[in-house]
Amino acid sequence: MIAASETGSSLPRPRPAGRRPARQRAGAPAALLRHPATDTPAARSQDMAQVRADGVDLFYESTGTGDPLVLVHGSWTDHAVWRLAIEADLKAGFTVVAYDRRGHGASGSPPGQGTRRQDEDDLAALIESLGDAPVHVAGNSFGASAVLGLAARRPELFRTIAVHEPPLIGVVASDPAVLARLQPTMTSVDAVLDHLRKGEDGPGARLFVEEVALGPGMWDALAQETRESFTAHAQTWLDEQSDPQWASLDLDGLSGCTVPVMLSRGTLGPPFFAAVLDRLAEVLPRTRRTTFDGAGHMPHVTHPQEYVAALTGFIREA
Numbered sequence: 031m032i033a034a035s036e037t038g039s040s041l042p043r044p045r046p047a048g049r050r051p052a053r054q055r056a057g058a059p060a061a062l063l064r065h066p067a068t069d070t071p072a073a074r075s076q077d078m079a080q081v082r083a084d085g086v087d088l089f090y091e092s093t094g095t096g097d098p099l100v101l102v103h104g105s106w107t108d109h110a111v112w113r114l115a116i117e118a119d120l121k122a123g124f125t126v127v128a129y130d131r132r133g134h135g136a137s138g139s140p141p142g143q144g145t146r147r148q149d150e151d152d153l154a155a156l157i158e159s160l161g162d163a164p165v166h167v168a169g170n171s172f173g174a175s176a177v178l179g180l181a182a183r184r185p186e187l188f189r190t191i192a193v194h195e196p197p198l199i200g201v202v203a204s205d206p207a208v209l210a211r212l213q214p215t216m217t218s219v220d221a222v223l224d225h226l227r228k229g230e231d232g233p234g235a236r237l238f239v240e241e242v243a244l245g246p247g248m249w250d251a252l253a254q255e256t257r258e259s260f261t262a263h264a265q266t267w268l269d270e271q272s273d274p275q276w277a278s279l280d281l282d283g284l285s286g287c288t289v290p291v292m293l294s295r296g297t298l299g300p301p302f303f304a305a306v307l308d309r310l311a312e313v314l315p316r317t318r319r320t321t322f323d324g325a326g327h328m329p330h331v332t333h334p335q336e337y338v339a340a341l342t343g344f345i346r347e348a
Contacts, residue, residue: 078136083155084148089136090129090156094121097189098162099345101128102153104171104328105267106235106243106260108135114334115341123342124166129156131173133266145273146172150180157187164289166345168192171327172270175279178310181291182283190348192292192341195299195327200278201309202302212302218242223271231264238267243327245298285313290348292318294340296325318344 078089091109093116101112109128120126130137131149153176157163166189169177174193181188202208218241225234236249239260249257270276291314293307311317320340322329329337 081156081159083132083152085140086132086138086152088129088132088138088152088156090127092125092127094124094126096124098160098165099124099126100153100157100160100165100167101126102167102169102173102177103128103131103134104169104173105270106238106263108137108259108263110135111259111328111331115330115338118334118338120338120342124345127156127160131176133269134263139266143272144269146176146179146270146276149173149176150183153177153180154184154187163187164189166190166192168194168341169196170194170330171197172276175276178279178284181287181289182280185287185289188287188289190290190292190345191287192294192344194294194329195296195303196306196310197303198277198279198306198310199302201281202305205305208302208305211305212300215242215300215302219271223268226264226268231261235260235264242300244332245326281309281313284310285315288315290316290318290344292320292341292344294320294322294329296322296327296329298324298326300327320344 078091080087080089082088089109099120101109101115103109103111108130112126112128116126116128132152133139133144149172153167157165157167164187167177167187169175169192171194174196175198177191177193178196178198181191199212202212218237222234222238222242225231225237235257239249239252240246252260291310293310293314295303295307307319311319322333322336322340325333325336
């Protein structure tokens with residue numbers, strides 16, 4: 031069930047790390063769907079288009095017909111995490127472009143510390159390469175943060191924006207009540223970071239899934255391929271968390287973004303996301319609030335039909 035309504039300094043913990051490409055095992059696909067044993071990032075890249083952005087090759091897939099809709103995945107995964115939603119059936123109404131962010135899937139990753147600003151610039155390069163700007167863009171989690179970060183600087187690239195649970199804790203850092211609600215999640219995040227700094231990617235990925243993203247018991251409910259994808263991208267997430275600006279946002283700049291924006295959350299997600307969306311709604315001129323009942327941090331995976339219905343309805347009515 032979906033409920034919708036319409037309205038007109040940060041807390042990151044920097045850690046020394048460098049963004050690393052995902053360490054994908056042969057025969058380990060990167061989403062909930064099963065694929066042939068030859069489906070590695072290198073193999074998939076042979077069938078994917080690419081665009082060069084700041085010295086990095088970004089690989090993407092395009093399917094469907096209609097207006098362009100760019101999908102920006104979150105951490106721990108790659109473009110394939112959108113396949114359930116694409117088949118559900120986003121491709122019936124849009125030309126859907128799903129890409130691997132730098133350090134994920136088949137896309138490249140330079141040495142050294144990465145930044146969210148680089149992800150934002152990558153998205154801009156992809157949109158411009160399509161030659162169809164402005165375009166519809168939907169982002170999840172860290173991908174949603176990158177979308178909003180770019181919208182604050184380049185609003186002309188967007189026709190509509192849909193973001194689900196961007197972890198922009200910097201925008202609520204001055205609210206003691208929100209910080210209190212945030213503390214249990216940050217305690218879990220710190221425990222995940224501790225695992226990853228020790229090279230314990232599997233235990234860290236499991237803890238993140240069960241205590242931050244999807245809920246208790248969900249690790250064992252995931253397909254083996256999905257668990258391997260989370261583990262493979264663990265060190266890239268560690269790098270993202272090491273960017274001092276990963277959770278901040280230029281709210282003044284974002285206030286100049288006048289395109290329709292859908293802000294969504296799941297009822298099973300960490301409660302602080304509601305406060306983040308409240309703050310975003312205060313500065314954005316045109317917003318729609320959507321809540322996915324019974325969903326958590328990845329409704330496009332756990333509730334693809336509901337997610338697609340909400341997203342397509344929002345775009346059609348915008």
